[in-house]
Amino acid sequence: MKLSKEELSYYKLLARSYRTIQAASTEIINLSAILNLPKGTEHFMSDIHGEYDSFIHIVNNASGVVKRKINDVFGDTISQKDKSELATLIFYPKEKLKVIEHEHEDEMQDWYKVTLFRLVEVCRNASSKYTRSKVRKALPNDFAYVIEELLHEQENAPNKQDYYNGIIDTIIRINRADNFVMAISELIRSLVIDHLHIVGDIFDRGPEPDRIIDTLMTFKSVDIQWGNHDILWMGAAMGCTGCISNVLRISARYDNLSIIEENYGINLMPLATFAMETYENDLCEVFAPKEEASADNSPQQQLLIRQMHKAISVIQFKIESAIIKRNPWYQMEDRLLLDKIHYEQGTIKIGGKNYELKDNKWPTIDPENPHELTKDEKKLMERLQHSFLNSEKLQKHLHYLYEVGNMHLVFNNNLLYHGCIPMTRNGNFQRMKIFDKSYNGKALILKLEKIVRKAFSNHLKSTPNSYELDFLWYLWAGPVSPLFGKKKMATFERYLLSDKTTHHEENNPYFALRDEEETCNKILTDFGIDPKQGHIVNGHTPVKRKKGENPVKGNGKLIVIDGGLAKPYQNITGIAGYTLIYNSYGLTLASHKPFQSRKKAIIENADISTTKLMLERNNVRKRVGDTDVGNELKEQIHDLERLLEAYREGIIKEQPKRL
Structure with missing residues (x-):
């Protein structure tokens, strides 16, 4: 047996943990036996969107x-x-x-x-x-x-x-x-869930994303692939004003401002005061929350929410314009809309066509300089930014999302990511130029994650950099963002234009191409996965089950598990969520009917109605030895066998503990 100097040093360190032939032999036997156990059950969920009761029930009953x-x-x-x-x-x-x-x-x-x-x-x-x-x-x-x-x-x-x-x-x-x-x-x-995968979007729409994260923090084995809504909250927690304004707007839109104030302890009184004073004589009807969300509020509460909603929306449009202007490589100039408004006429010109605005009361917009925040708006955003940065609970959750989160994950031959791998119509990976270099495919995903992690590193050192913080916003709404996956986010048009043709948000070609097995194989190969063995697990886009859409794409190579766990999507999907189960027998897709209530479940033993479909059955039951953990154990066994050999040849001396 020959060992290099570096190898000898390594095995001497290993010998400190396994001091005798007997100790090394016992561990080899133990690890070898583990390789023959059935693989643990992996559970996949996505797009939870704050629906804690449904989430916890599905997790508790393990689908x-x-x-x-x-x-x-x-x-x-x-x-x-x-x-x-x-x-x-x-x-x-x-x-x-x-x-x-x-x-x-x-x-x-x-x-x-x-x-x-x-x-x-x-x-x-x-x-x-x-x-x-x-x-x-x-x-x-x-x-x-x-x-x-x-x-x-x-x-x-x-x-x-x-x-x-x-x-x-x-x-x-x-x-x-x-x-x-x-x-x-x-x-x-x-024990029934050995490992939990969350394929993005814990936040927004539902009322309790914080309880979901608190629960995930108790799991011993979990990972998260960041979704566009997650990255938005992460950016807000790090002080990105573009992200903060979007978080507040969405919370107002779904009448969920209590998440901000009660759950995360962020003071919204400055926003409420500013909104009441600025829009005192404005009913702000265009900015009413979802009808079903605001039914329990008094007329005064509804008016205040509408005013806050309008105030933060206008601020958002201005902040986003500033981000786009200082980052020309985003190529998002088409989203600069405030300077396209004819304020006296109450119209806007987009794509050579004039549209009438549903609201034309803009007391904080200077037509000569429409993208500029007023002094009061700047002061308000500074106070809100300070509150987000100093929310102890939000900062704790931010740290956790970085600790267990990624842009993508390869786990047991499955490729997990929330949104898409940006592509062109001809099936090539779409390139994004970041400063003087272009990236696509896996290289783009890795580059973007590096930027996100750099933003967090700067946050920890209290040295924020607008370049990284702006990129967090880009991942929320940018045209080549793998988390967003659309050419534009039509927030302005959806709020203010009646013509629904302007509301359309064109999907990245990926979402059509993923139906083809060739596309899925190309993506798997780019991420170093054998297409014969691997699958892609995707979230982000609700599967319209009631219209006949199939969650299984690419001849079984890609599975979309966004089935509408969030209540606002259930009218679109016709169900209330998918979960994917990967155990030693194969892959099973579970579709769930709406969860009635926690109270009904406890008193009447009412469970979620679940239908299961076996997607892929293993000819031979998978063992631990067939998994990523198994590969790690095999490496450990190899090293221990080498240590055993070094003991037996006298290269390393046994060191039994003395009494």
């Missing part, structure tokens, strides 16, 4: 996997009602226990005894594909020893039956049964 486990364990030995109640208990243990205690007040001791044994059986089934070591690491601290003992109960060991019964009886007798139920339910939920 129906928990109920399948219950059926596998109990078959016909218990009633369907008992199965549903057991499933709901696993989904919402704390809330469901209160309902059960009310319903079974006089017989709780018997209920506890039966239920605790049933939960242990389900947990044993869920943990069967993992090593004891992995399960042990997932055990809740309070009941780690107890649960481990119960999970490894042997049915053919009658001498220990009293021992196991004694554990359950004692848990009940000392009033720890509720805590045990909550602990083992959490363990079951963590």
Whole structure:
């Protein structure tokens, strides 16, 4: 055996962890055994858009996997009602226990005894594909020893039956049964999803994106591919005024300003005061929120929201104009619209055609210099910027999104990204010029991620750079942004022009080309994935299921998993979201009906109605050895085998610990 100087140094470091032949041999045996276990279940979700209740229910039931486990364990030995109640208990243990205690007040001791044994059986089934070591690491601290003992109960060991019964009886007798139920339910939920992928767009539209991120932060194994709405909030958290104005406008549009003020503690009083004073005699009817969103507000509240909505929209148009002007390589001059308005006539000229504006009251716009913020608007944005930068919760979430997030991810031969890989009509990757160099395909994605991470690095050092911050806005609305995927964002036209032909936002050719297997294979190859093995998992564009659109594209090579989890999209999709499940048996796509309510789920055991479609079945069940983790383990095994050889040849001396 020959080792270079660098190799010898490496193996001497490795020897500190495995000090003897026995220690290295034991680890080789352990790792080799793990390679033969079934691969863990990966769960894919996208476009959650603040819908916490639907998100948490789908995660808790693992798209129906928990109920399948219950059926596998109990078959016909218990009633369907008992199965549903057991499933709901696993989904919402704390809330469901209160309902059960009310319903079974006089017989709780018997209920506890039966239920605790049933939960242990389900947990044993869920943990069967993992090593004891992995399960042990997932055990809740309070009941780690107890649960481990119960999970490894042997049915053919009658001498220990009293021992196991004694554990359950004692848990009940000392009033720890509720805590045990909550602990083992959490363990079951963590075991049925080995790894969670979020393919973009946690923010906007729905009311609780912050709770979604707080929940994700409790997961041991999760990744996020940034969506255009995520990058918008990330930019706002770093002080990009173009992003801040868009975040506020969208929140006003969906009557979700409480997210800003209550959830993230950002003071909106300056915006409210400015809006009331500036638009005191303006009903701002064009800027009414979505009708269904504003139904619960008083007339005074509705007026204030409309005024705030108009105020921040005008500011947004001005700020975006400044960004476009100082970044000519964006090639977005067609979005400079305020200087195209004939203010006396109340019209605007776009593409050689005049259109009448639905609103022509612009007290803060100087027709001679329409893109310039007034002094009061500048002061307002400075105060709002300060609030975003100093929101402790928002900054914590920003750090998390950088920690687990990416522009794209290659994971077990699947390529994950939110929006698109920009392309031209002839099927080539579209180039984007950034300063003096052009990028396309994977190289463009990597370059853009580098810019995003540089912006965060500057943020941490309190040295913001307008170049990187402007690019965060570009990723939200730019014509070659892989997160946006459209030629333009027609916000101005949608708000202010009645002619709907002006509202059209032309998709990047990618969205038509992805139907072709050749396109998907080209993308996979560019990202270093064998097209015969890989798939693309995409979000961003809601699949219009009720119009017959298929979420599976490119002869099975690409799967779109945006099925309308966000309520505003459900009229378009006809369903309420897709999830993708990738386990040892293959790929399964689950489509979900709308979630009724958390209360109904807890009281009536009402679950989301889910339909599953097996997209691809493995001829041979996939093992850990077939995954990225397996490849890492194989490298570790190789290194340990080399260390073993070095021990046996005397190149490195064993160092057993001395008493």
